Amino acid sequence: MTTFSNQSLMRNKYYNWIIKNLFSSWVNSLMTVVAIIFIYEVGTFFLNWAFFAADFRTNFQGELITDRSFCSKNIMPGEYGACWAIIYARWDQFMYGFYPIEEVWRVNFVYALLPLAIIGILFDKLPFRKYFIYFTFIYPFLAYFMLYGGPGLSVVGTNKWGGLLVTLFLGVTGIGLAFPLSIILALGRRSKMPIVKSLCVVFIEFIRGVPLITLLFTANVMLPLFLPDGVNPDNLLRALVAVTLFQSAYMAEAIRGGLQAIPRGQIEAAQSLGLNYWQTTRKIILPQALKIAIPPIVNTCIGLFKDTSLVLIIGLFDLLGIGRAALADMTWTKLYYEVYVFISLVFFIFCFGMSRYSLYLEKKLKTDNS
């Protein structure tokens, strides 16, 4: 008996919610119906294109697709959807660029350890967090050694790197290097020393006032001029410099917001206890300011991660660059939708992850010691 009445109560709840939110008036009902039709049409069209009418490795006749002429949609125009064979065919390039195939395990190794390297930063209540953080500091050196090579490993020049490897390398390293730099910039911007302060302000405002593309071009052309003759940094390093500077300016502004939220009384209390500037900054101000600033910092990271795709302009093959190279290949040309949908999906996975993390933090900050 009770289960039954509970069920009907539940049904009533849903029914009421639907009436109240979706059909409260004629206009609302009309909009609801139109929206449902729209979602249905677009949704079925996309699912049909991407899955039900799509080729994966073989076409509708069961033949392995080795070039675009085997795609079902090119054999029977109008009847079939996506031809994902291009993604399979170019998978290694998408993931590793032109990295020698027999050395690809090294990249996989670095990919596999990446979550371990960042998990300690992301979750402050993680058990054994201290050890994860140690690993975070070891990881860049380990990753560099594995990817580039050195004693015991053959050298793979960065001109062979590409695809997701370049995207992640620029995104993760750029963010990682920009973080300490941005803390210094944000503190410098609030410094009482006029020269330090104006240097930081000029740097931040200059970088923020210039599009990333311009910085990439500038780094590409100008960096060799600042370095001694014969030192010729490779393209990837030039891009990394530009990306890092760009990100540090935006992150610095996010951190400055956090710094401003710390009441003066905190600093005065620390000073009155005899703590000096650096102790006050490190022990009192930064822990509180960074906590507040994490959600906006993550937002700048999402922006940067997507912006790394601009490096194709200076001749690097990031995920997007590899995609465009695949499309330029006569065997696969014209499969635009497949390539761009795939690339979008990869970017989306990473950015959506960051976005969810930021939401999780905001919720956590609200419930934490308030």
Added chain:
Amino acid sequence: MEQVIQLEKVNKWYDDFHVLKDIDLSVQRGQKIVVCGPSGSGKSTMIRCINRLEAHQKGHIVVHNTELTNDLKNIDMIRKNVGMVFQQFNLFPHLSVIDNISLAPIWVKKMPKKEAEDIAMSYLEKVKIPEQAQKFPGQLSGGQQQRVAIARSLAMNPDIMLFDEPTSALDPEMIKEVLDVMIQLAEEGMTMLVVTHEMGFAKTVADQMIFMDEGKIVEQATPDEFFNNPKSDRTKLFLSQILNH
């Protein structure tokens, strides 16, 4: 008697606003001085000058025979020996109570962590809340927070304590628990400079009363004289307002 604080013709301006005008004050070791006066009269500014949270522009401030100038070494030394308690407590919200208290001993006095925590616990016992050691400031009542703030200052083992309206942000039922701690501290011989409008407290502990108005010390007297026979009309007016309140 040993003089521990001396202010001599101290003047301070905020831009062109003259906050402190020719302040003269001398505090002996073990003395308890209570400062009162209307809002905006410069009480906070005066005691904040003593540990250089604010800089004065004219005159001399000497604490423990060290003159306060821009010399950071002197400022650091003086801050180590002068504790301060604020109206808004100013506890560090991201640190537990025990970490709040042991922070300065560990970082400023370079004390081993264990020793600093033992000292922190002993001061928590002194302010009668050892059971709150592991909590965060946000989980405590105002009165408890202010007692932690007092313990935090005491843990640096200062020989002078400055209090800037320590009870005026508290609900009435919590004022007593904080004042009791301060009275105990006074009985132990601490040198104290207290800005407060708690006249009962002043009568109990003060050696000297100071009344400030418009940036000047208008009257300085023993509590007996100050309450029963004030000289200045402004003091009389102020006392009548505050005592009838």
